[in-house]
Each structure stands twice: as structure tokens, then as C-alpha cells.
Amino acid sequence: MSLLASGFPAPPLDGIDLLGPLRLTFYALCILAGIIAAAFVTTKLWKSRGGTTDNVLDAMLWAVLLGVVGGRIYHVVTSPDAYFGENGELSRIPQIWNGGLGIIGAIALGAVGVWIACRRYGMKFPAFADAVVPGVLLAQAFGRWGNWFNQELYGAPTSLPWGLNVDAQYRVPEVQHMSQSTLFHPTFLYESVWNLLGFVLLLALYKRFQIKQGLLLWTYVAYYSIGRFWIESLRIDELDKSTQWINILGLEWRLNMWVSLALFIIAIVMMVWLWSRRPRTEAQFVEELRIYRPGSPARAEMAASAAGEEAAEAGGEPADSDEATADSEDVSHASSEGESARDDAEHEVAQGSDPGPQDPRS
Numbered sequence: 001m002s003l004l005a006s007g008f009p010a011p012p013l014d015g016i017d018l019l020g021p022l023r024l025t026f027y028a029l030c031i032l033a034g035i036i037a038a039a040f041v042t043t044k045l046w047k048s049r050g051g052t053t054d055n056v057l058d059a060m061l062w063a064v065l066l067g068v069v070g071g072r073i074y075h076v077v078t079s080p081d082a083y084f085g086e087n088g089e090l091s092r093i094p095q096i097w098n099g100g101l102g103i104i105g106a107i108a109l110g111a112v113g114v115w116i117a118c119r120r121y122g123m124k125f126p127a128f129a130d131a132v133v134p135g136v137l138l139a140q141a142f143g144r145w146g147n148w149f150n151q152e153l154y155g156a157p158t159s160l161p162w163g164l165n166v167d168a169q170y171r172v173p174e175v176q177h178m179s180q181s182t183l184f185h186p187t188f189l190y191e192s193v194w195n196l197l198g199f200v201l202l203l204a205l206y207k208r209f210q211i212k213q214g215l216l217l218w219t220y221v222a223y224y225s226i227g228r229f230w231i232e233s234l235r236i237d238e239l240d241k242s243t244q245w246i247n248i249l250g251l252e253w254r255l256n257m258w259v260s261l262a263l264f265i266i267a268i269v270m271m272v273w274l275w276s277r278r279p280r281t282e283a284q285f286v287e288e289l290r291i292y293r294p295g296s297p298a299r300a301e302m303a304a305s306a307a308g309e310e311a312a313e314a315g316g317e318p319a320d321s322d323e324a325t326a327d328s329e330d331v332s333h334a335s336s337e338g339e340s341a342r343d344d345a346e347h348e349v350a351q352g353s354d355p356g357p358q359d360p361r362s
Contacts, residue, residue, distance in 0.1 A: 007183040010165040014149045025097045030146035034139030035064060041135035045206055049131065049291050050302060051123070059117035059128065067110030072096055074105020078243055078255055099150045103140060104259060122296025126214030133220035134202040140224075141195035147188040155185025155234035162186060172237055185234050194227040212278045213288060215271060222267035229260040 015025035043056045076083055076093055079100070083093050092098070114132060118125040147153040151170035157163075163183025168176065175182070201223070206216055232254050238244055245252050279285040292299035 007163045007165050008186050010167050011149045026149040027099050027146035028097050031143050034142035038135035038139035042132050045131040059114050062113030062117045063110040066113035067106040070109025071101035071106030074102030075100040122292050122298045124291055124293055127291040130216040133217055134199055137195045137199040141192045144188045144192040152237055153188040154237055155187045156236050157182050158185050187231050187234050191231050198223045212274045215274045218267045218270040222264055225260040225264035229257055232257045
């Protein structure tokens with residue numbers, strides 16, 4: 001209670017100096033903690049549907065690398081003043097350890113990384129994305145605490161007991177004149193809590209429902225967009241940014257509010273479209289439960305393994321199942337069998353043999 005009496009405190013420091021010019025920032029540690037948490041959750045969820053840990057590690061490598069690039073590009077494009085403005089420095093662009101990763105850009109290009117991994121390793125992108133997004137929200141909840149260490153992402157002055165203390169050097173010019181005891185909305189905290197609640201919601205939906213692959217992905221986009229929109233409406237940091245305010249049809253909103261609105265509309269349209277394409281037959285439902293693409297080695301291995309387990313439970317030898325046969329498309333074997341059959345047919349013709357009537361059941 002004594003802590004809340006004086007508001008949410010500013011961080012005592014934002015990193016630790018290491019040897020020479022090296023510095024470990026707490027912002028980077030928060031991002032790293034989020035990545036680890038996301039990998040753990042995604043692995044648990046993907047394995048629960050029959051996937052492997054290797055699938056997750058392969059996809060995470062692509063997603064993290066492209067996600068960092070996408071996040072930085074989005075930040076630089078939407079906050080260009082520090083890099084291309086009057087006192088801007090291009091040398092700041094690669095300095096991601098000082099903050100500046102736009103989550104929208106990180107998710108967008110990170111999704112491209114996941115798609116690449118899915119194409120390479122035979123996974124269905126919608127199925128894998130559904131397993132990823134709960135962990136992504138958890139990672140975002142961790143990452144927002146990096147904004148606290150950097151004393152960014154805060155809102156207007158408030159008298160609420162959880163108001164945030166912001167040191168004078170981190171305040172925007174519009175509130176520099178206010179007393180040091182002035183508290184501000186901790187919008188980083190609001191978003192962190194919003195993301196944690198969303199993580200619980202998506203986790204419950206993932207475990208409870210398997211309606212249509214990709215539906216949970218767009219549920220995540222819609223949920224996050226709603227939270228980001230109202231949280232952006234509270235923020236006052238970067239008020240003087242040249243790209244901060246966009247006027248459309250007389251509505252002057254922050255850039256990220258417009259982006260959130262656009263993403264929400266897209267997400268709703270995609271959710272309705274996917275719902276209209278939900279499986280309605282037994283065959284469609286069975287296919288919806290499969291997480292690997294037809295013809296992929298991983299799918300063939302899963303089919304063969306399932307057939308072996310069924311045979312073992314029955315106490316007999318493993319038998320060829322229709323699914324395993326369909327998924328194990330061995331072109332060279334089929335070709336050799338075709339050639340053998342053709343040779344036999346030619347031999348019968350040469351001998352003048354009469355193939356006789358065919359059994360209609362064959």
C-alpha cells in the first residue's frame with residue numbers, strides 16, 4: 001500500500017554495464033524472456049496436436065530473425081524523426097537495444113518467417129499459427145515491461161493510485177513543466193495485463209475448440225487490435241512525432257489507432273470467412289485435425305505410426321492403412337510397379353493367353 005501511495009515507481013536503472021562498451025539492457029532481457037516463454041507455450045500446444053519440438057525450434061528461428069527486422073522497420077518508418085529528422089542520426093537505426101521495435105511490424109514479418117518454415121517442413125500454416133498466437137500474446141506481455149525500464153509508453157497525467165512516475169528527462173515537452181510528483185497512466189502496464197488476459201482466453205479456446213484452422217490466429221489479431229486501440233488513445237509520449245496524428249474524415253487519431261482499426265476489420269472479415277468454410281462432413285473434419293500437408297514426410301510418418309500403434313493394440317502385425325498408403329506417395333515405387341505390370345501384360349499377349357472374364361468386384 002505504501003508503494004501505491006506514491007504511485008508506480010520509475011525503474012532504478014535500465015541496464016547493466018559489462019566489459020568495455022558492452023551493456024546489457026533490461027529491455028533486451030524482457031524481449032528475450034518473452035521469446036523463451038512463447039517457445040515453451042508453442043511447443044506444448046503444438047505437441048498436443050501431434051507436432052514435434054523440432055518444428056517449433058525451426059519456425060522460431062525464422063520468426064524471431066524476421067520479426068526483429070520487421071519490428072525495427074515498422075518503428076523506423078512510423079517514427080522517422082530520430083533517424084531522418086533535423087537532428088536525426090542514421091546510426092541509431094540498428095541500435096535496437098535502446099528500444100524501438102514496433103510489435104505490429106514484428107508480428108507481420110514474423111508471420112512470414114513462420115510461413116517459410118511451414119512451407120519447408122510440411123506444416124499447415126493455419127494449424128501452426130493457431131499454436132503460436134497464445135505464446136505470442138504472452139511474449140508481448142513480457143516485452144511491455146521493457147518499455148517500463150526505458151520509461152516509454154505512458155499516458156496522460158492521472159490521480160489513480162497506480163499512476164506511473166516518469167523521470168523528467170523522459171517526459172515529453174508538453175508535460176515537462178509539471179511537478180516531479182505528477183503521475184501518468186502506465187499504458188505499458190495496461191497492455192501487459194490486456195495481453196495476459198488474452199493469453200488465458202486463447203489458451204482456453206485452443207484446448208476447447210478445433211473448428212477451423214486459422215480461426216484462433218484471427219481471433220488473436222482482433223483481440224489485440226481492440227486493446228491496442230484504446231491504449232493508444234491514452235498515450236501522450238511522442239506527441240511531437242511528425243507521423244503521430246493522422247486526420248481521416250475529420251477524425252484525428254494516432255497512427256497506431258488507425259492501424260489497429262484496419263487490422264480489426266480485416267480480422268473480423270477473415271473470421272467470418274473461415275467460419276463459413278468450417279468442416280461439414282466427416283472427411284472434412286478429419287482433414288481439419290491433421291496438422292501436416294498432404295504428401296509431406298511428417299504426415300506420412302504420423303500415419304504409419306498411427307497404423308503401427310493400432311496393430312500393436314490389436315496384437316497383430318502392423319497392417320497397411322488407407323491413410324498411410326495415401327500419405328506415403330513413393331513415386332519411384334509406383335513407377336517400378338507400373339513397368340512390371342506392363343511387362344507382364346506384354347508377355348501374356350505374346351503367349352496368346354486369354355485373360356478371361358474379370359471379377360466385377362476387383
